[in-house]
Amino acid sequence: MCVPCTLYPLTVNRARTSLAPDHGDSVTSEHPSSDAQAHLPVSPTFNRDIADSLIVNTTFVVVDLETTGLSAHDDRIIEIGAVKIEGGEEISRFSTFVDPGRLIPPLITNITGISDDDVDGAPEEAQAVKDFLQFSRGTVLVAHNARFDIGFLQAASMRAHITWPQPTHLCTLVLARTMLDRSAVGSFKLSSLARHFHATTTPTHRALDDALATVTVFHGLLEELGSQDIIHVGDIPTRPAQGATGASVSQVPTPDTTSISPFPNRYRHLIEDVPSSPGVYIFRSHSGEPLYIGTAVNLRRRLRQYINGNDKRRLIPHLLPQTRNIDTIECAHGFEAEVREATLIAKFRPPFNRRSKEPRQYWWISGARPRSHDVSRATISRDPRSPNALGPFRTRQKATTAARLLGIGAPTASGLPVDQAIHWPPSVSTAEERIAAFLNPDGALNPDEVGTSVPATACNDIPTDGHFYTLQNLEETRRSQRDRPDYYQQLINVVTDLASDGRFQRAALTRDAVAALLSTTATAQAYRALAATPEMRLTAPDGEGGWNLAVVRYGRLASAGHVAKGGAHGNAVDLLLAHATHVEPDSSPLGGASIEQLRVIRRWMEKPGVRPGPGCEGWFMPVQGAGRFADWIDKAQKATES
Numbered sequence: 001m002c003v004p005c006t007l008y009p010l011t012v013n014r015a016r017t018s019l020a021p022d023h024g025d026s027v028t029s030e031h032p033s034s035d036a037q038a039h040l041p042v043s044p045t046f047n048r049d050i051a052d053s054l055i056v057n058t059t060f061v062v063v064d065l066e067t068t069g070l071s072a073h074d075d076r077i078i079e080i081g082a083v084k085i086e087g088g089e090e091i092s093r094f095s096t097f098v099d100p101g102r103l104i105p106p107l108i109t110n111i112t113g114i115s116d117d118d119v120d121g122a123p124e125e126a127q128a129v130k131d132f133l134q135f136s137r138g139t140v141l142v143a144h145n146a147r148f149d150i151g152f153l154q155a156a157s158m159r160a161h162i163t164w165p166q167p168t169h170l171c172t173l174v175l176a177r178t179m180l181d182r183s184a185v186g187s188f189k190l191s192s193l194a195r196h197f198h199a200t201t202t203p204t205h206r207a208l209d210d211a212l213a214t215v216t217v218f219h220g221l222l223e224e225l226g227s228q229d230i231i232h233v234g235d236i237p238t239r240p241a242q243g244a245t246g247a248s249v250s251q252v253p254t255p256d257t258t259s260i261s262p263f264p265n266r267y268r269h270l271i272e273d274v275p276s277s278p279g280v281y282i283f284r285s286h287s288g289e290p291l292y293i294g295t296a297v298n299l300r301r302r303l304r305q306y307i308n309g310n311d312k313r314r315l316i317p318h319l320l321p322q323t324r325n326i327d328t329i330e331c332a333h334g335f336e337a338e339v340r341e342a343t344l345i346a347k348f349r350p351p352f353n354r355r356s357k358e359p360r361q362y363w364w365i366s367g368a369r370p371r372s373h374d375v376s377r378a379t380i381s382r383d384p385r386s387p388n389a390l391g392p393f394r395t396r397q398k399a400t401t402a403a404r405l406l407g408i409g410a411p412t413a414s415g416l417p418v419d420q421a422i423h424w425p426p427s428v429s430t431a432e433e434r435i436a437a438f439l440n441p442d443g444a445l446n447p448d449e450v451g452t453s454v455p456a457t458a459c460n461d462i463p464t465d466g467h468f469y470t471l472q473n474l475e476e477t478r479r480s481q482r483d484r485p486d487y488y489q490q491l492i493n494v495v496t497d498l499a500s501d502g503r504f505q506r507a508a509l510t511r512d513a514v515a516a517l518l519s520t521t522a523t524a525q526a527y528r529a530l531a532a533t534p535e536m537r538l539t540a541p542d543g544e545g546g547w548n549l550a551v552v553r554y555g556r557l558a559s560a561g562h563v564a565k566g567g568a569h570g571n572a573v574d575l576l577l578a579h580a581t582h583v584e585p586d587s588s589p590l591g592g593a594s595i596e597q598l599r600v601i602r603r604w605m606e607k608p609g610v611r612p613g614p615g616c617e618g619w620f621m622p623v624q625g626a627g628r629f630a631d632w633i634d635k636a637q638k639a640t641e642s
Contacts, residue, residue: 050140050168053233055222059086060170061094061136062218064210065149066112068100072155076100077125078114080132081207083215084139090215092638094135095208097122112205126160129153133165137641140233144190144214146171170236172217178237179224193217228301234313235305267307270326276300280340282327283319283352292319292352293344295337299328315352333548335540335604336560342596362392362595363399365408367432378408378431388436389589393520402517405491406434421494421514422487438487439524441624488518488626508639515636522626522633524589527598531555531591537573537613538605551576552601553583555593573613 050058063082069075082094097114099122109115123131132153143149146169157164176188185196191203194213197220201212225236274281279299283292292315296302303326306316331337345353366385368375379385380399393399403409405421408431428437491514498507530536536552545565549572551558558580563572585591590598604610626633 050233055225055231055233055236056087058233059084059091059139060142060218061085061139062142062211062215063132063136063149063153064143064207064214065152066108066114066205066207067152068102068104068108070148072151075152076102077128077152077156078104078108078119079112079207080128081209081211082132082135083208083211084135085215085218088219092135093208094132096128096131098128099124101125114206125156126162129156129160130162133157133162136167137165139167141167141169142172142214142218143169144172144193144210144217146173168233170238172214172221175221175225175237176217179221190214190217193220196220230305232313234315267320267323270323271300271303271307274300274303274326274328275330277330278334278337279331280329280337280344282329282344283323283350284325284327285322286324288324290344290348290350291322292350293341293348295334295341297334299330319352332560332562333542335548335550335600336557338600338604339557339597342600343594346594346596362394363396364389364391364393364589365399365403365406365435366390367430367435375430375432376408377410378403378406378435380409384589386432386435387587387589388432388439390435390439390524391520391589392524392595393516398516398520401513402520405513405517406438408434421510422490423485425485439521439528440622441487442622486624488521488629491518492629492632511636512640515633515640518626518629519633519637522630525622525625525627526602527555527590527593527595530598530601531585531589531593537577538610539613540604540607540610549573549576550604551580553580554585554591555598555601556581556583557597557601558583 061082061084063080065077065081066079067075067077077098078100079097080094084091084093097119099119101124104114104116104119122128141150150169154164172190172193173188176185176193180188180196182188186192190210190213194201194203194217197216199213199216201209201216203210203213230236276298278295278297280293280295281299281303282290285291294302306320329337329340331340361382363380363382364384366379366381366389368377369379369385380396380403384391390402391399393402400409407422407424422434422438424434424437428434495507495511495514498504498510530552531554533555534553535558538550538552540548540550542548542562546567547563547569549561549563551560559576561572561576563569585593605612
């Protein structure tokens with residue numbers, strides 16, 4: 001049973017559908033050059049925390065506006081449409097009419113079809129913009145002629161005394177002028193680009209329709225960027241390349257778009273012997289210390305972008321002058337490169353890397369300290385103290401709140417309204433016992449006692465939905481669970497009961513805490529399963545008729561290889577096994593495997609087309625694990641973000 005939908009505002013839809021002006025290629029009566037940029041010098045910017053994020057892992061909000069005119073100061077918004085996307089998939093939509101507080105000019109009604117009757121009773125501009133900023137919080141904004149749309153949103157925020165969050169934003173008009181040949185697309189108008197990329201939604205001068213068309217255009221442009229080995233947000237061009245045809249948008253230079261060097265030959269010696277293969281590159285200082293570590297499908301091509309000034313991230317002007325040499329590690333494929341990168345970043349913590357954290361930055365819930373007088377209370381620390389420690393939690397606060405839900409945390413006067421949400425049987429009284437029972441819902445108390453668990457997969461394919469369960473022996477497992485309480489469902493029931501009683505604020509607080517606990521538990525069970533598996537052989541198509549191969553032992557990449565189209569697959573596997581690294585797990589919760597490496601392995605295994613080979617029979621996941629509630633967790637987390 002789930003919480004009522006009032007607690008899950010996944011979309012904001014305050015009125016009817018949406019419409020917007022076609023952001024064109026030239027100054028026309030439909031869309032002249034707005035004075036939004038004249039009054040508000042908005043330029044694409046890259047937030048420090050997001051510049052190094054992988055494009056595929058970044059959440060974007062594609063937005064389009066309809067307005068009463070072209071001046072961000074003098075005119076008003078009449079409609080907002082937006083689409084939230086991640087990894088090429090749509091997450092949610094935002095659509096609302098906006099009451100401009102004035103009559104809509106007949107010309108605008110003619111273009112958009114939006115009349116005064118349509119906006120009557122709609123949210124006022126201040127409320128609509130506030131709702132949109134909440135919807136798009138923490139994302140990268142995307143628009144066609146972004147200076148127009150972002151300029152109006154910023155001006156509206158100023159009028160409403162709303163602090164402008166300085167969101168990172170991208171412009172598909174700039175991207176199109178940078179990436180595409182005008183002769184191939186006809187013009188850079190949204191309508192022309194939508195036809196070029198075969199958009200299923202035609203721009204109609206309505207905000208949501210135009211936003212949906214822009215999504216298709218944006219995805220098409222990202223594919224063009226991918227062909228150039230641009231995989232990080234900070235690498236995306238934010239202004240037209242010099243000499244780009246029709247580049248008429250005036251962009252205000254920012255530190256993000258500063259050319260790294262007027263003399264590219266100055267650093268060319270750094271890449272003289274770099275191969276054109278997949279791998280990891282390491283920028284080293286004059287003292288030999290790693291400054292920055294990254295991956296590339298083609299090392300030479302990627303590093304050439306640094307040297308030639310095509311990488312516009314703010315770190316580049318500071319990185320290159322400090323670099324003495326660039327080391328490279330050739331890899332069989334991108335998966336091996338990602339694993340090696342994660343491992344190296346966790347080990348060296350280069351000053352110019354902002355993505356990975358060391359394992360000691362996470363928090364764990366363990367049983368009572370040795371010689372403790374109160375064995376019912378847990379220990380929260382960065383050092384997991386037993387094989388059954390629960391984690392990793394990103395913050396101490398999340399771990400503390402989780403301990404209170406489990407009834408093993410110290411009560412406090414404020415915070416979570418429920419100190420213990422689970423009814424434990426009398427026989428499960430200590431913190432250690434409760435953690436073990438919660439982590440192992442099928443009855444196994446540690447990775448060495450997985451007799452009642454079920455193999456994670458049937459070893460012929462990995463499901464593409466991200467859940468690794470099989471129906472093998474499921475009935476037998478269910479029989480063993482018949483008299484065992486479902487602790488996860490108990491937590492969700494507490495949230496549901498609070499909402500049913502009308503105690504929505506307390507329900508929302510508890511929902512967030514339960515979602516964090518269940519999400520961490522599902523991750524912990526997946527990581528523990530990987531770390532407890534002696535050997536897994538993984539195969540994935542390389543897209544060219546060949547295969548990428550990997551051997552994973554106890555949650556570590558032991559060897560990797562590649563078989564070209566027509567090559568001998570069996571011989572390659574035998575060779576990989578012969579040269580695979582020997583791994584001995586320790587007594588820690590993850591057997592000594594790093595969280596960073598486990599995260600990369602799990603992400604790679606969940607990709608469509610990846611297939612496990614012999615040996616995966618040893619990989620077990622709890623049938624009754626927290627992964628069953630993935631949909632509930634996802635809805636709860638989205639409600640928290642909205």
